Amino acid sequence: xxxxxxxxxxxxxxxxxxxxxxxxxxxxxxxxxxxxxxxxxxxxxxxxxxxxxxxxxxxxxxxxxxxxxxxxxxxxxxxxxxxxxxxxxxxxxxxxxxxxxxxxxxxxxxxxxxxxxxxxxxxxxxxxxxxxxxxxxxxxxxxxxxxxxxxxxxxxxxxxxxxxxxxxxxxxxxxxxxxxxxxxxxxxxxxxxxxxxxxxxxxxxxxxxxxxxxxxxxxxxxxxxxxxxxxxxxxxxxxxxxxxxxxxxxxxxxxxxxxxxxxxxxxxxxxxxxxxxxxxxxxxxxxxxxxxxxxxxxxxxxxxxxxxxxxxxxxxxxxxxxxxxxxxxxxxxxxxxxxxxxxxxxxxxxxxxxxxxxxxxxxxxxxxxxxxxxxxxxxxxxxxxxxxxxxxxxxxxxxxxxxxxxxxxxxxxxxxxxxxxxxxxxxxxxxxxxxxxxxxxxxxxxxxxxxxxxxxxxxx
Ligand SMILES: Nc1ncnc2c1ncn2[C@@H]1O[C@H](COP(=O)(O)OP(=O)(O)O)[C@@H](O)[C@H]1O
Ligand SMILES: O=C(CO)[C@@H](O)[C@H](O)COP(=O)(O)O
Numbered sequence: 001x002x003x004x005x006x007x008x009x010x011x012x013x014x015x016x017x018x019x020x021x022x023x024x025x026x027x028x029x030x031x032x033x034x035x036x037x038x039x040x041x042x043x044x045x046x047x048x049x050x051x052x053x054x055x056x057x058x059x060x061x062x063x064x065x066x067x068x069x070x071x072x073x074x075x076x077x078x079x080x081x082x083x084x085x086x087x088x089x090x091x092x093x094x095x096x097x098x099x100x101x102x103x104x105x106x107x108x109x110x111x112x113x114x115x116x117x118x119x120x121x122x123x124x125x126x127x128x129x130x131x132x133x134x135x136x137x138x139x140x141x142x143x144x145x146x147x148x149x150x151x152x153x154x155x156x157x158x159x160x161x162x163x164x165x166x167x168x169x170x171x172x173x174x175x176x177x178x179x180x181x182x183x184x185x186x187x188x189x190x191x192x193x194x195x196x197x198x199x200x201x202x203x204x205x206x207x208x209x210x211x212x213x214x215x216x217x218x219x220x221x222x223x224x225x226x227x228x229x230x231x232x233x234x235x236x237x238x239x240x241x242x243x244x245x246x247x248x249x250x251x252x253x254x255x256x257x258x259x260x261x262x263x264x265x266x267x268x269x270x271x272x273x274x275x276x277x278x279x280x281x282x283x284x285x286x287x288x289x290x291x292x293x294x295x296x297x298x299x300x301x302x303x304x305x306x307x308x309x310x311x312x313x314x315x316x317x318x319x320x321x322x323x324x325x326x327x328x329x330x331x332x333x334x335x336x337x338x339x340x341x342x343x344x345x346x347x348x349x350x351x352x353x354x355x356x357x358x359x360x361x362x363x364x365x366x367x368x369x370x371x372x373x374x375x376x377x378x379x380x381x382x383x384x385x386x387x388x389x390x391x392x393x394x395x396x397x398x399x400x401x402x403x404x405x406x407x408x409x410x411x412x413x414x415x416x417x418x419x420x421x422x423x424x425x426x427x428x429x430x431x432x433x434x435x436x437x438x439x440x441x442x443x444x445x446x447x448x449x450x451x452x453x454x455x456x457x458x459x460x
């Protein structure tokens with residue numbers, strides 16, 4: 001049996017799957033936690049990968065890494081980390097994002113140049129922040145990489161030339177998915193000088209060899225990994241509820257949305273991946289559970305006891321600031337409180353509804369860019385929740401498909417590894433098992449209207 005390993009180095013943890021390259025069946029898996037916080041020493045990700053991968057990576061013939069997007073990993077001329085990485089959910093570069101947008105001539109100029117409008121998540125804004133706030137650290141920087149690039153580089157034994165892929169490069173703000181090329185002028189605009197960037201490898205390229213002799217594929221960003229792991233069809237939109245909430249679809253043509261709602265990323269197969277991301281997803285539910293003095297199962301029970309609309313209570317879940325809509329300094333709000341509405345069940349329901357309404361707005365933004373939405377595939381940690389599944393069927397207004405429990409980013413990375421190993425023209429055809437499909441349920445319109453009214457009243 002040929003075995004391949006897929007890695008998902010995400011915000012909260014590192015997951016490793018050992019997979020049969022022919023069938024896609026998972027043979028073994030492991031995970032290790034990542035430190036909390038919005039800046040993290042990349043060596044902690046390497047330690048987590050070494051721990052989770054022990055006993056698995058050695059058995060694989062090929063390996064690939066999917067990683068959280070956008071994080072700024074900066075290394076010096078000796079390859080040593082200059083400072084902790086700033087993650088995708090670190091909002092300190094919001095001012096840099098505004099400055100960069102203006103300096104290039106506004107949102108439309110950025111959308112045309114690289115398919116996205118700067119917000120604090122994107123790497124180019126983090127480089128600007130570093131150049132302005134930590135000049136001594138900035139002076140030492142020789143190369144900038146993304147989290148998955150850093151881990152791929154470590155797995156390859158730290159070669160002279162780090163490698164990335166189209167998917168992850170498209171989230172930097174200095175690489176264009178439309179032209180497949182870096183924009184050194186935008187990198188200079190961000191950082192103020194030249195610096196090294198990884199070579200962008202092809203989708204099925206073997207880019208190196210691991211210490212145990214496995215072929216190393218290019219890897220990709222975690223959302224691109226999930227798209228590859230799910231084998232998306234036209235009409236499929238993925239809603240991923242992990243630390244971030246994302247809504248995305250595979251597209252044949254690039255997207256340039258000057259409103260900034262949809263980012264025009266690339267996918268991991270040579271196509272495109274228009275995507276909307278929020279900063280607040282699964283952890284809205286754990287925070288609400290803590291507030292209610294219960295656990296995730298208790299939150300689920302309470303939310304399912306309440307009526308749709310939570311008695312008029314609306315949670316705007318901007319607990320970590322927000323990226324879409326672009327409100328980096330926002331905090332969450334609970335509105336529509338009445339004596340009758342103020343029950344634990346309604347609060348639980350409002351948390352689930354608020355989180356999902358933000359994503360439903362994202363699905364609408366994708367549709368406005370021409371994405372065909374026939375069904376929603378729900379993945380990520382919070383897709384395990386029965387309340388989330390029930391509310392999703394209301395607010396998305398399409399069939400909601402929950403794939404069989406699994407780590408789809410790691411599976412996508414494994415599929416990329418199998419593809420690179422095979423030398424074939426297309427990735428292997430791995431079947432997708434579905435756990436549940438829910439048909440659209442009524443009652444979602446008034447939930448979305450109440451959410452939109454609260455958002456407009458408080459944030460414009
Ligand atoms: N049954 C559940 N209900 C709600 N949230 C859940 C459930 N199971 C896991 N989660 C949440 O999912 C999150 C982890 O999801 P995951 O997709 O692995 O995130 P990431 O990839 O960002 O690290 C955690 O915040 C966890 O609390
Ligand atoms: O910033 C984005 C997408 O643009 C996030 O989706 C990150 O890629 C982190 O992902 P998770 O850890 O939530 O999976």
